[in-house]
Amino acid sequence: MRKGKLISLALASAVAISGCTLQTTEETEPSETGEVLEEAQDISAIRAQDDFYGYINAQYLYDADITLADGNAGSFTDLQLMLDDQLEQIIHEIVDGNRDSYAPGSNEQLIYDAYYQLLDASTGGYFMNDEDIAYMNDVADQILGTQTIDEYLDVCGMLYSEWGVNPLFGGRIDTSLANSSAGSINIVPFTSPTGDSLELIINGGYYAQSIATRMKSLLIDFGMDEAGADERSLGDASLIMDIANGTDLELVKIISEDWGESMKLSLYRTNEELDELCPNVGSEGIMRTMGLTDNPADGVYLWEEGQLQTIDSLLIEENLEAWQDIALLSFINSFSSMLPEEYGGTELLFSNDRYALDTIMTQFQDQLGEEYAERYYDEETVEDVTAITHALVDEYIVIINECEWLSDEGKAAIINKLNNMEFYIGADEPHEVDPEDEHIIGHSAFDTLHNLNIRQYEKDMDKLINGIERNGFEGMPPQIVNACYLPDMNAINITLAIMNDPFYSSDNTYWQNLGGIGSVVGHEISHAFDNHGMLFDMNGNYNPEWMPQEDREAFDQMADLVSQYYSEQTVLDIHPVDGELTLGENLADISGLECVLRQASNNEQRQEIFESYARIWASVMPKNNALDYLYLDVHSPDRIRVNAVVPLFDSFYEIYGVEEGDGMYVAPEDRITRW
Numbered sequence: 001m002r003k004g005k006l007i008s009l010a011l012a013s014a015v016a017i018s019g020c021t022l023q024t025t026e027e028t029e030p031s032e033t034g035e036v037l038e039e040a041q042d043i044s045a046i047r048a049q050d051d052f053y054g055y056i057n058a059q060y061l062y063d064a065d066i067t068l069a070d071g072n073a074g075s076f077t078d079l080q081l082m083l084d085d086q087l088e089q090i091i092h093e094i095v096d097g098n099r100d101s102y103a104p105g106s107n108e109q110l111i112y113d114a115y116y117q118l119l120d121a122s123t124g125g126y127f128m129n130d131e132d133i134a135y136m137n138d139v140a141d142q143i144l145g146t147q148t149i150d151e152y153l154d155v156c157g158m159l160y161s162e163w164g165v166n167p168l169f170g171g172r173i174d175t176s177l178a179n180s181s182a183g184s185i186n187i188v189p190f191t192s193p194t195g196d197s198l199e200l201i202i203n204g205g206y207y208a209q210s211i212a213t214r215m216k217s218l219l220i221d222f223g224m225d226e227a228g229a230d231e232r233s234l235g236d237a238s239l240i241m242d243i244a245n246g247t248d249l250e251l252v253k254i255i256s257e258d259w260g261e262s263m264k265l266s267l268y269r270t271n272e273e274l275d276e277l278c279p280n281v282g283s284e285g286i287m288r289t290m291g292l293t294d295n296p297a298d299g300v301y302l303w304e305e306g307q308l309q310t311i312d313s314l315l316i317e318e319n320l321e322a323w324q325d326i327a328l329l330s331f332i333n334s335f336s337s338m339l340p341e342e343y344g345g346t347e348l349l350f351s352n353d354r355y356a357l358d359t360i361m362t363q364f365q366d367q368l369g370e371e372y373a374e375r376y377y378d379e380e381t382v383e384d385v386t387a388i389t390h391a392l393v394d395e396y397i398v399i400i401n402e403c404e405w406l407s408d409e410g411k412a413a414i415i416n417k418l419n420n421m422e423f424y425i426g427a428d429e430p431h432e433v434d435p436e437d438e439h440i441i442g443h444s445a446f447d448t449l450h451n452l453n454i455r456q457y458e459k460d461m462d463k464l465i466n467g468i469e470r471n472g473f474e475g476m477p478p479q480i481v482n483a484c485y486l487p488d489m490n491a492i493n494i495t496l497a498i499m500n501d502p503f504y505s506s507d508n509t510y511w512q513n514l515g516g517i518g519s520v521v522g523h524e525i526s527h528a529f530d531n532h533g534m535l536f537d538m539n540g541n542y543n544p545e546w547m548p549q550e551d552r553e554a555f556d557q558m559a560d561l562v563s564q565y566y567s568e569q570t571v572l573d574i575h576p577v578d579g580e581l582t583l584g585e586n587l588a589d590i591s592g593l594e595c596v597l598r599q600a601s602n603n604e605q606r607q608e609i610f611e612s613y614a615r616i617w618a619s620v621m622p623k624n625n626a627l628d629y630l631y632l633d634v635h636s637p638d639r640i641r642v643n644a645v646v647p648l649f650d651s652f653y654e655i656y657g658v659e660e661g662d663g664m665y666v667a668p669e670d671r672i673t674r675w
């Protein structure tokens, strides 16, 4: 997947609740962690008994064109590239059509107008016209002209409601943890406007220095003289260092890397408690930074209480200039790709058609998704996948009932949750066209982006004030090759895009599809009952007590064995997998494959399942990426997702004649089980 394809206009979700994707997108953490095939490797010599993943995938990966996606190739990447081609064709078809035939506010009208606006702007090199530049300078004047902290809070509120920018408290609207049908305000940790982690800023002097340099050039761009900008920028960097020094960096690291752990670490604080924590600006001041006069709920969720107190204590007039600069940089960053050169912008380095296509795929993702579904939705395919899903749910009920370590009460709780699960398979119905939406397209590309940000804010506020409806399709659009479990909805989403080869094909046998899309569905269902899913009840409310204590303890014992098993796996010969970090995904992989294998009645069918399963995880990538992902990605490397999972099943030994001494051999007493 190309970078940025999924970045929505909303604030980045450091602790987004819908974190249980099959594959992490590049928006959060990259995922495909296969290994690089050495040039010299003799592919035909790879035996299934020694390296099942290589045996199935080596030829395909060896032939793959790794120049297409930054050195990456594989099932997900290749399929997403195919999807991107289809999406580009759709956009071109729309923009080559007759504008007059498109209803005002329709997907076609928006895509048509946005495309030509972006094409013209990128051809002429001006995304912002004179009116926009005057507006930008006006906003900058408002920021730099604040006289008091009070005025500053209100300017922050304007930036948030119009640009999704929150330079102070990382506030954003999300599903309430305790009540999944309500929205809530979440205060996530402060991020530096330069994007550098706070840890780097205080541990590596260079980063603090580069903040000062960036701030200085920004101030000069906005009219300050060199000497003034020089002095002021040092104050900016030192304020950010003060925030970093008042932050529990270890905690922030966990919150940003492990959403499940971050749920456990969330703190609910009432508005009165916030007033005590932040005697300086109080709960009311925090609300104002989000454009609100008061909090519709009686409190907020937050994570780093110490940092919040630090920021509150630093919100004094002595620091006002530094706060202004932080807000200015955050504002400019929200549309930096559109800035004119005299404000630090750069010329486009790629074709203007490419720019327009990429931007539409990001900014008009929902509209494009509907157009994609209109053209590619295949009822039979969706019916097939739905039937597979129902068969797997039935199988799960049998598995759970047979599980030896669950109590009767625990089994009943899990089956209840399973019965209350919702399945969003394929794509949502198209939305009703609202002629008013025509006005999303502004007078320039910049103005359109502004309108889209305001639209997003309105949607968020609607969630906060009127509550959240359960619709799993909203979590992931149909054109993304992926699937996810949504813990706050107790729902899974299997996108239309993933219902393609090698995951699903009408030319495949039932068993091949079961090993492909079936194992994906089985994986997602399992997330409802993994170490993170266990925290949410049948209605998607955060409620770890929904399972009896004894079952949770027995679950932990089973999970410890799984963690240990994976921690003994390595990639690139010596680098171990982090069994703790990847636990939830590993449980889902084992569980998903077990569930589909149990559908089969003979080893011919099981062989088709194994081989199709191994094929969907084919991937290749540069070594340095693979190592990076090892420390960041909640999924095990793709090779491990195959080679550590298939030898847990006895039929694998029967089918391939795996014996002690073979690479794939795991002694019977070490073959962990999930249920």
Ligand SMILES: [Zn+2]
Pocket (backbone or CB within 6 Å): 020, 021, 022, 023, 523, 524, 527, 585, 588
């Ligand atoms: Zn997953």
